[in-house]
Amino acid sequence: MNCWHCERPAHGACIFCGRAVCREHVQEMPHIVALYRDAKGNQKAVVTARAVFCGVCEPREDPVEMPELK
Ligand SMILES: [Zn+2]
Ligand SMILES: [Zn+2]
Incomplete structure (x- = not known):
């Protein structure tokens, strides 16, 4: 697969939408892997x-x- 931006070979895929990106055009962003509640009922995120x-x-x-x- 080629980079969404420049059509050169990609090094990874966006975790949000799956578009491929090369090392030059990749960006980084925090991503919530999982949400859960702890023993006290507080919402936590991984x-x-x-x-x-x-x-x-x-x-x-x-x-x-x-x-x-709906
Ligand atoms: Zn690129
Ligand atoms: Zn994306």
């Missing part, structure tokens, strides 16, 4: 600090409501 991000797909910090799926 986060990778430097996930591969394509720079295009604009992942939102908060889940987006999708009323059209």
Whole structure:
């Protein structure tokens, strides 16, 4: 697969949307791997600090409501 931006061979794929990106165009963004509640009922998140991000797909910090799926 080639880079979404420059069409040279890609080194990775965006964790959010799957677009391929080369080393030159890759960006990094924290990514929440999992959400859970601890024994006290506090919401916790497992986060990778430097996930591969394509720079295009604009992942939102908060889940987006999708009323059209109802
Ligand atoms: Zn590129
Ligand atoms: Zn992406």
